[in-house]
Every structure is written in structure tokens, then in C-alpha cells.
Amino acid sequence: MSNKKNCWTEKELEILKTLYPTGGCNAVREYIHRSENSIWQMVRRLGIKADKSVLSENAKKHNAEHDQHGENNPGWKGGISKNKYHYKKLQIERYPEKVQARNLLEQAVRCGKIKRLPCEVCGNPKTEAHHEDYSKPYDVHWLCRKHHNEIHKRMKREMRVIEVLGGYGVKGCAAV
Ligand SMILES: [Zn+2]
Numbered sequence: 185m186s187n188k189k190n191c192w193t194e195k196e197l198e199i200l201k202t203l204y205p206t207g208g209c210n211a212v213r214e215y216i217h218r219s220e221n222s223i224w225q226m227v228r229r230l231g232i233k234a235d236k237s238v239l240s241e242n243a244k245k246h247n248a249e250h251d252q253h254g255e256n257n258p259g260w261k262g263g264i265s266k267n268k269y270h271y272k273k274l275q276i277e278r279y280p281e282k283v284q285a286r287n288l289l290e291q292a293v294r295c296g297k298i299k300r301l302p303c304e305v306c307g308n309p310k311t312e313a314h315h316e317d318y319s320k321p322y323d324v325h326w327l328c329r330k331h332h333n334e335i336h337k338r339m340k341r342e343m344r345v346i347e348v349l350g351g352y353g354v355k356g357c358a359a360v
């Protein structure tokens with residue numbers, strides 16, 4: 185039996201090391217076409233540790249009655265959200281364009297210049313605005329909380345892949 189199939193390329197290993205800790209097996213499989221088993225084997229062989237959010241993702245799959253406290257709560261932001269003012273200040277310092285775009289849009293919605301629409305994915309009327317480009321504050325996609333989170337998780341992963349692969353191909357959002 186040939187062993188070639190088991191040989192991982194440097195790039196695959198880089199992607200594994202980068203994505204697995206935060207994205208788990210599913211994130212890795214978006215970029216590496218290998219079976220879940222062979223990914224887990226490699227994770228074990230390299231001793232890659234997943235962080236808590238991934239572990240809790242796995243736990244969720246197996247445990248329907250999993251609780252929503254602390255780190256398992258999707259709204260948890262590393263404890264920062266306890267102090268809203270501090271969190272907002274951090275956001276302004278780190279992402280001035282983002283805050284500006286959000287404020288401009290908020291105002292436009294309040295004035296009725298822009299209409300809030302249902303989620304583009306599932307039709308949920310409770311939506312948040314998603315900016316692809318913060319330099320175009322009125323150019324937004326309306327998404328429910330769930331689908332908005334999903335798109336940002338995905339973007340984060342793609343940004344990491346861009347870093348690993350040296351910056352070609354994937355079109356990312358300026359957002360974090
Ligand atoms: Zn939705």
C-alpha cells in the first residue's frame with residue numbers, strides 16, 4: 185500500500201496548524217480535502233491543541249443540553265463585554281473606520297434614508313448591518329445575529345489562510 189496519500193504538504197500542515205485551534209476540523213476541511221480521521225490523526229501526531237471555543241463546539245454536537253454560561257455563551261467576548269464603555273473605547277482605537285461606518289449607517293436608518301431589511305439568508309426580520317467595506321458605510325448586507333456571526337467567523341478563517349498562503353486569491357472583508 186502506498187504511503188503517498190498520507191504525506192501532508194508543508195502548506196497543508198501550515199493550514200492545519202493555523203485553522204484547527206480556532207476552527208476545528210470543519211474549518212480545516214474547507215481547505216484541505218482529507219478525511220476527518222486523517223485530520224484528527226495529524227492533529228494528535230503534531231500535538232495541536234484546540235482552544236476552548238472549538239472544544240465547546242465539539243461538546244455541543246454531542247451534548248444537546250450544554251449550558252450557555254461564560255465561555256460557552258456565543259455573546260462572550262473574552263470578558264471584555266462586562267465593561268461596555270471599555271469595550272467601545274477599544275473598538276474605536278482599533279477600528280476607527282468600522283465605528284465610523286456603523287455610526288453613519290445607524291443615523292441613516294434612524295432618519296429613514298436607509299431601510300433595515302430582513303436577513304438575506306433566512307429572512308429573520310431582526311437584523312444587523314454587515315459591511316464588506318467600511319469606506320462605503322451605506323453599502324451593507326442585512327443579516328440576523330446568527331448569520332452575521334457566521335460570516336465573520338468565516339472571514340477570520342479566510343484572513344488566516346491568506347496569511348499562510350502569502351496573500352493571494354481570497355477576497356476578504358476589512359472587518360474583524
Ligand atoms: Zn439569518
Ligand SMILES: [Zn+2]
Nearest residue numbers: 313314315359
Ligand atoms: Zn459584519
